[in-house]
Amino acid sequence: MRRRLLIEQGGLGHRGPALPRADVPVRPLAELLPGARLRAELDLPQVSEPEAVRHFIELSVLNHHIDRGLYPLGSCTMKHNPKINDEIAGLQGFALAHPLSADEGCQGALRVIAELQKALAKITGFAAVTTQPAAGAQGELTGLLMIRAWHRSRGEGERRTVIVPDSAHGTNPASVALVGYETVTVASERGTLSLAALSQALDARTAAVMLTVPNTLGLFEPQILEVTRLAHRAGAQAYLDGANLNAMVGLVRPGDLGFDVMHINLHKTFSTPHGGGGPGAGPVAVARHLEPFLPLPVLEERDGALHLVHDRPQSVGRVHSFHGNFGMLVRALVYLSSLGPEGLRQVSRGAILNANYLMRRLAKTYELPYPQPCMHEFVLSGQGLRKHGVKTLDVAKRLLDFGVHAPTVYFPLIVDEALMIEPTETETLDRLDDFAEAMERIAREAVENPQVLRDAPRTTPVGRLDEGRAARELIVRWSRPREPEPKAPQGTPSRA
């Protein structure tokens, strides 16, 4: 049976949960809303509760997810999402807390934020943290705005370029553009930044150097202290894209590496669930000199009570409707408090161990462009399969047939036919071995029977989907068929 959208089911007279009848004295809408134009039609689904529930549950099982198996998307840190985190975020006092409460009426919620900011500052080695940005990209923007405000406060507003390595994530240059800065791209050398190239790029217009550490190849810049020193010497600020903090928690603190500001992806390092695309949370941690520029409001503790303070004239302003993705902040604090200092240390240790184990094993089968030890992730190249007419995309699709998710592919852009693999620390040795076996088998198939790869996936709910057609036809919403077809007797779908 063809899967139907909810709006293709049910119909007039089918309906879900009931609402109460109004028990206040009811008056006609026209009287309550004088001058308002009421709408005539609203074409939303009309189905019974049982059918609505089934629809979404049926859809759910079409997804791969972390509770099903390995999800080795490089740069995404798909680790175990503990259920206790969700439970705590759902406590009524948190879930129903209103963001415009009086400070005295939300001390619990504010306490969570304050504790999280404190812990993140300790973990990253910075002086202060804002938890307002809703995701990593917004964290970048916030950090860059603070850098801009800092330069301006020193009369250096003419600094308007940001040096970004070619291995950087796309949000970096996009955020740079958003604050009105320009990106200066520097090429990597042997996978890491060349000091010479950096020195050459730095000048009086440089506002910041923006780095990902470990970088998107999973490599730790060996001369990182020199990099931040050079940046500072040139009057620039050093920005850390902290998406890969998972490799560093408990091992080294970014603040100690000479950075001035960084963002943190709670939905990566701190295990908040990805929700099929979001929500995340992108707190920004800063060194002391940037603290006056933090977004408004900031939290201050006085006489044991927490207060939201707006009186920060140098602040870059507000970046979120309220206090950021609070529900994610709760989860992150539960997570890091569950682990504690030793548990956090085991995070980076486990992540690095797992990645290196998998890298060495797979390097026997796939090309490994950068052979040094990796941190929490590594990048292979599928280039060698090209001669069999097989692309990295085919490898990715074929992996789906083995019940594991594919790695990130074609990123970072500097590796040809890239396969970017991040197993995370919560995967067991058994899982890593199963994954490696699947990868090895696929490499054999590429030689022996490449068509299997090109036809993959075969065991998934749908076969390979035509992305080109999607982009050409651009059907991005359902529309009711113009000519209502006569209703087929067995409720067959009303749209072909």
Add this chain to the structure above:
Amino acid sequence: MRRRLLIEQGGLGHRGPALPRADVPVRPLAELLPGARLRAELDLPQVSEPEAVRHFIELSVLNHHIDRGLYPLGSCTMKHNPKINDEIAGLQGFALAHPLSADEGCQGALRVIAELQKALAKITGFAAVTTQPAAGAQGELTGLLMIRAWHRSRGEGERRTVIVPDSAHGTNPASVALVGYETVTVASERGTLSLAALSQALDARTAAVMLTVPNTLGLFEPQILEVTRLAHRAGAQAYLDGANLNAMVGLVRPGDLGFDVMHINLHKTFSTPHGGGGPGAGPVAVARHLEPFLPLPVLEERDGALHLVHDRPQSVGRVHSFHGNFGMLVRALVYLSSLGPEGLRQVSRGAILNANYLMRRLAKTYELPYPQPCMHEFVLSGQGLRKHGVKTLDVAKRLLDFGVHAPTVYFPLIVDEALMIEPTETETLDRLDDFAEAMERIAREAVENPQVLRDAPRTTPVGRLDEGRAARELIVRWSRPREPEPKAPQGTPSRA
């Protein structure tokens, strides 16, 4: 990859959620438990939390369930299970209520029980209800014990037989045996009870007549008033197995049919989820004369407060450790209060309509031994397929390939190759038609390609399972392999 049991995974050093350290002064167990023999070994799983979660989630998706699709098991009333019911049962004041609290400390829980008893009495037309029995079978036992006690109280303890039609559910005779009574089976005639046969069976030893209404063929005994009158005239009590109350809610009240006692399956008519086999709840409703015999304790309201009363000398005693399956009682009360009077009427109406629709459609393809209108369910016979070498079991297994569950098969015993179908009221016309189409297609396959049926199911997580082998080998628990095999490198299962 072969699915492994949890105990076949992980191993020493892998572990799940942490417990707090004791913060009381700790003393050695040997000192605290003088004379106790402590156990040396406890061979339970040792896995990390991520792997334990994955294990059970992976198992879960191997199940058919009501939120996935039609589940037309006759006699089981597999209807929609509203999520609000679970939510309310999970409220802390209910979920953590202790059964040995002082009455004043559990007024909320007692109120739920009292309200449910009241509502069930109204729905069934009886004077009083006990909610203690944990399931239908225990309800039967409780009802029979009350009948026994009543006879004894009247000096008629020599009545020791119970008349049960041959179409009855197996728990009926089993419960009869449990109270030390004997079952007298009467044969049905044209699907219902013959008054002549009943009259003949009734005598001075008859303690009760035990009927299912509608019966397990889905037929309402047309002479039901005569049946209960005959029973009473013979000095017997009339017991109603209320498993099929779904056909009667809001349409007719069993108490008005002349019955003295009935049990109700909350996990059928009142939508509490079946949990893969339980829990259920089997309240018993009785006419006024049986009230003194209800199990202990009973609920009484005085000055607006509810009290558990033990002072009932004629009571049959206690049948459950505490107050029955309270969590199910909450759900049932939420359910019936959500529906209200009109919603409950729609239950039986919808159930009867759906069953008759499906029956008439399928009667064109399968044999329908009893052609009169059915109530909430009906029974087909797969007898006609025998000539193609196909059994009802094959039809059932083949249905699984269509994503619907099979009906109840080979019950009631009085229909050859029985297929007992109960769609319930919460199925839409679309779902009924899809099911009918699958059944029709299978009937065609039986003629054209019977091997497909005998090989079914093919699309399920496992193929047809060998029940004979299970019964012969009787492997009913996992045991650690005697000779620990050398651990295979990729964590292949340690037991063949």
Add this chain to the structure above:
Amino acid sequence: MSYVGRTREEERRMLAAIGVGSFEDLVTAVPASVRLDRPLEVPGPLSEIEVRRRFGKWAAQDDADRAISFLGGGVYDHYIPAAVQTIASRSEFATAYTPYQAEVAQGTLTVIYEFQSMICELTGMAVANASLYDGATAVVEAALLARHQTRRARVVVAGALHPNYLAVLRTYLGGDVAVTADRGGQCAPEDLKGALGPDVACVVYQHPNFFGLLESPHALNVLAHEAGALAVACCDPLGLALLEPPGRDAVEAGAAGTRSGADVVVGEGQCLGNPPSFGGPLLGFFACSSSLIRRMPGRIAAQTVDREGRRGFVLTLQTREQHIRREKATSNICTNQGLMALRATVYLGLLGKAGLAEVAELCVQNTHYAATLAEKLSGYRRAHGGTFFREFVLECPVEAAVVERFGRDRGVLPGVDLGRFRPEWRRWLLVAATEQRDRSEIERWAEVLKAAGGLS
């Protein structure tokens, strides 16, 4: 509210397809004289908003909504890992029926098999079933099995069995139940000896018993066996986590090699991942030696293979059950407590070997600390001298009900008032401090007791 999705037009089409003019034509078998002609007098209809308001108010009336619990007596406030709820609330487990079609029920069946395996391991027995209603009916079923097996009628209860379990046993068995006197709360083997005879089908004891005290399981088992009776132990799974299981033969066997292991081990499994829920749904478990498997009540999952040789699980030995064997069935049980068994399996799977032992030890440590504090309070003393495990009876200077009321008003439920069971126990409080309690809560409890002790 209605969960029926059907338009008038669809109803019309359905009636036409059936071939009747109206719904009434379908229900002519129901005598018109008794057809309901008025709405049922039931509450509602309520929307979810109203349901939450009404039931929320009720739930808030229960002490459990806020108070700290030291209650036990068969149901305890134990830690339930968050993942248990996540898994048990999945529709796939919660809304499935009994696994009659094994091929689309491998989730449920595998879990039952794992549950049976874990119960066998805990109890030291060879076989276990898929669950029974609760601890009380598990005891009943064990007694019934013993009566069938031995063809003897009498059941001897040795020592302090939970009074409610005893009541249920009497409901099912009537006068065939005898109870030995207890000495200081425990069963003295000499007393049991006196109660035994050729009509005794089994000896039933609880270990740790209702008062929280350890019994001497192997001595009792040997006595039962010497009298030709079966030995039935009713155990707390937390006890089984630390104590030698009564089901396993001890090193020192009885005279002339009499087996010293119990024949049947049953009990209440609520403490394994199930909330108190006002005492239900609970989880009766049932394990026995393999020779008794054909008499075992309830469902049993067994391993087998499909046609391609893949391992799978099915229900087996259904010929014992009511739907096949009818009046000759081993029991009338049909619906059981499947979801509670699932919760227990997930709980045991998560906590595992180390975790379960830690829970049990925390309970022991906390409860003994509570006892130590209480014994220092003027007027309080332990009612029994024997070794207790995770709960104990405290004799109060005033009626236990007074202490209970005093504590409730202060947000502490200090224990179960045993006066509810017998008037002579009215100064007895049954106290359990689980792993959920911490030191400060236990000390607060002691303060409440202290203050309550001054009342009269």
Add this chain to the structure above:
Amino acid sequence: MSYVGRTREEERRMLAAIGVGSFEDLVTAVPASVRLDRPLEVPGPLSEIEVRRRFGKWAAQDDADRAISFLGGGVYDHYIPAAVQTIASRSEFATAYTPYQAEVAQGTLTVIYEFQSMICELTGMAVANASLYDGATAVVEAALLARHQTRRARVVVAGALHPNYLAVLRTYLGGDVAVTADRGGQCAPEDLKGALGPDVACVVYQHPNFFGLLESPHALNVLAHEAGALAVACCDPLGLALLEPPGRDAVEAGAAGTRSGADVVVGEGQCLGNPPSFGGPLLGFFACSSSLIRRMPGRIAAQTVDREGRRGFVLTLQTREQHIRREKATSNICTNQGLMALRATVYLGLLGKAGLAEVAELCVQNTHYAATLAEKLSGYRRAHGGTFFREFVLECPVEAAVVERFGRDRGVLPGVDLGRFRPEWRRWLLVAATEQRDRSEIERWAEVLKAAGGLS
């Protein structure tokens, strides 16, 4: 606690396979001088028992744990059907990543497609994206789109936009934001006219606006279009349930056939099945006319087919996005609010056409009843005379903060103290009575106001 499942022995095997002697050999790139040599100063480790205790205490400190809420201002206490939680908490939805491999993400992708369809229907627009962070950044993205599209710099905010949204707009856009004065809380089209000019990229207005008042969307749209600017409406989905959507052209078009529909309709979708959660995660939605699709920020799902012709969904137009277009991307957004969009889809799917309209109408009725009661109270009056929808500003006889405090102590959160935004608003209380409130709660609210009005 640790979520790492690895034994020492396994670690040894792994290191050997890697070919290093110790873990240290893997991290030599990290300068020794900055390696952490002491434990992090973070809380924990905490077991789940301790987590529940610690966080439970904090949660209980919030008013939300018990009080009845009349708070609004962008986030509301709305009814969430029980099934929404059941579905949204399924691991399949909650723990999946962005659907990069469409073949194993049809659940997420289909839901996004359904979400887009529903948002288009509600807003009256042709296309919608998969979500943005919140209402504030949705306004920002709309303004950015307008600036790119028109190559003009200035953004005119017409009337009472949520002050926080305005603040965020200013953070992103700096000085390029102008605000028209409001008259009696609403934007008078004449005032807007004066603010327009050839440098204006777009006109942004909220409807119903921050004060709960209706604007005249079509008049504003026409003015914007006449000035060559885009019209951006920021709408409450509950408003869209009842009111003519600003995105649709009205019957009476502007002069010379100027389009009267907005070009972009954005807003905050928290009210669709998402809890307040202290203001996040929220749900920004973004819809626009089809000609703007290539400038739309964020992810878009589109329909396609697989190789066997079966319908399926994929992310499309990724060339707009940062991971392909980098500094030229339409936005820097990557992670969005997928799960909130899912909740909204499930919510709309469950309530459907009839249910959503009922929710909106209940809010209107309840809020207007509250206003009627309040206006009878001495010293209270509505601050604005215009038509309000589901919230309104009440001018109090005392500071709103006083009323708020008084109410809090009595379990009623009487409204948002607007003095928090501007000193001149310090006697203003923004009041919303959603469908979760009933008459008795609204009357209790009025009593609280009455009593508080006597304070000073």
